[in-house]
Amino acid sequence: MDFSLTEEQVMVRNMAWQFATNSIEPTATGDDNAEHFPQEIIGEMAPLGLLGSIVPQEYGGSGLDYISHAIIIEGIARASLSIALSVFGSHSVVEEMLMTWGSDQQKQRYLPLMCKGELFSCCALNEPGVGTDVGNFGSWAELSQGWWVINGEKVFVVNGGVSTLILAVTKVSKNGGERGLGAFLITRDVAGFSSQDTVTKNGLRACNIANVYFRGCRVPQENLLGSIENGNKIVESLLHGINFSIAASCVGVAQACIDASIKYAEERQAFGRTIGKFDMIQEMIADMTIGTEAARLLTYQVADLKTRKQPFSKQLAMARYLASDVAIRAATDAILVHGAYGFGKDLPLERYFRDVAEAIEDGGSPLIHKLTVARHALGIS
Numbered sequence: 001m002d003f004s005l006t007e008e009q010v011m012v013r014n015m016a017w018q019f020a021t022n023s024i025e026p027t028a029t030g031d032d033n034a035e036h037f038p039q040e041i042i043g044e045m046a047p048l049g050l051l052g053s054i055v056p057q058e059y060g061g062s063g064l065d066y067i068s069h070a071i072i073i074e075g076i077a078r079a080s081l082s083i084a085l086s087v088f089g090s091h092s093v094v095e096e097m098l099m100t101w102g103s104d105q106q107k108q109r110y111l112p113l114m115c116k117g118e119l120f121s122c123c124a125l126n127e128p129g130v131g132t133d134v135g136n137f138g139s140w141a142e143l144s145q146g147w148w149v150i151n152g153e154k155v156f157v158v159n160g161g162v163s164t165l166i167l168a169v170t171k172v173s174k175n176g177g178e179r180g181l182g183a184f185l186i187t188r189d190v191a192g193f194s195s196q197d198t199v200t201k202n203g204l205r206a207c208n209i210a211n212v213y214f215r216g217c218r219v220p221q222e223n224l225l226g227s228i229e230n231g232n233k234i235v236e237s238l239l240h241g242i243n244f245s246i247a248a249s250c251v252g253v254a255q256a257c258i259d260a261s262i263k264y265a266e267e268r269q270a271f272g273r274t275i276g277k278f279d280m281i282q283e284m285i286a287d288m289t290i291g292t293e294a295a296r297l298l299t300y301q302v303a304d305l306k307t308r309k310q311p312f313s314k315q316l317a318m319a320r321y322l323a324s325d326v327a328i329r330a331a332t333d334a335i336l337v338h339g340a341y342g343f344g345k346d347l348p349l350e351r352y353f354r355d356v357a358e359a360i361e362d363g364g365s366p367l368i369h370k371l372t373v374a375r376h377a378l379g380i381s
């Protein structure tokens, strides 16, 4: 078992972290205050290959492995969780769904544009009355005269207000009866589509989150992703993609908390010494460091299993649970390390806390991931 990064992974890390430090970090707090989604920064990520990191080169992507993908997500989330969720918790997940379930025609049509940032995308699952109980949707798709006609509402959709391509999962009916779940590729310009940005957000304020509405949207039959028979598997893999990204993002936020806490502990003086000399401050920094490294290694293990196309759902549930727990604790402790300044707007710590507290619900609450671990352990299906 070799835990060292390859030369290519080190290069990817340096590139992503440098981009995040130079191009994302300087404006991250300002964008959060202004509730500004920085579309211009997303545009800068395309030429660096960051909008298609796992997409094969034949479709215009960078063709990287999942450990590189996790490293990139971590580096971007360290600067801005809003951008990490937008690009990797949403857009990249749609790319992954196309790679896994798409027809050749769908891959050719969408992936090159998505890697260039000319199509930006989102995943629309959740509904006003349906969250964890995914699949029990109220939205419907019905075949009518050779077209899918889609009706329904989806909520909390990351990129919902700015996407040009929406991957929406609905129930599918045939002759009035229920037939399963369908995942549909819907472009924003289709008649009957609209969106409404979420206005009350305490965290992820630089992330576009919206409700999206389908009112008699007609899409061609070839816009069904995969098959209805595989509807449940498609939903499962979609949630896997989102949760892998959240795990890596949480590692990034936790690392930002460690970096800020160490810097402050080495500068701030109390009782004639730097506060890093006090045991309780050291303990908080040690806890953050241990937790973050454990969550990172679990996330890399998932990445390795994904790259080798091995089953990973138990490891993912562990990584996702641990990473979100570690990130929340690290953000809380980092505020404590910074004393009264920790909760002020001049430092990014309160933003880390608000962002991570909001993000850990995406893809299912931590409770659900803990439940999944328990079910694996107990052999309950």
Ligand SMILES: Cc1cc2nc3c(=O)[nH]c(=O)nc-3n(C[C@H](O)[C@H](O)[C@H](O)COP(=O)(O)OP(=O)(O)OC[C@H]3O[C@@H](n4cnc5c(N)ncnc54)[C@H](O)[C@@H]3O)c2cc1C
Pocket: 090, 122, 123, 124, 125, 126, 127, 130, 131, 132, 133, 154, 155, 156, 157, 158, 159, 204, 209, 358, 359, 360, 361, 362, 363, 364, 365, 366, 367, 368, 371
């Ligand atoms: C920042 C953010 C981004 C999001 N992005 C997207 C997106 O891009 N696309 C999208 O479709 N959705 C998105 N969501 C929605 C997200 O996936 C849901 O919030 C999540 O699935 C939980 O659903 P819910 O909020 O309706 O909670 P509910 O399902 O109502 O659950 C409420 C509570 O009950 C618990 N619970 C529910 N069922 C069980 C059970 N069987 N056993 C034990 N406990 C249970 C849950 O853990 C939770 O704590 C996002 C949410 C957030 C906060």
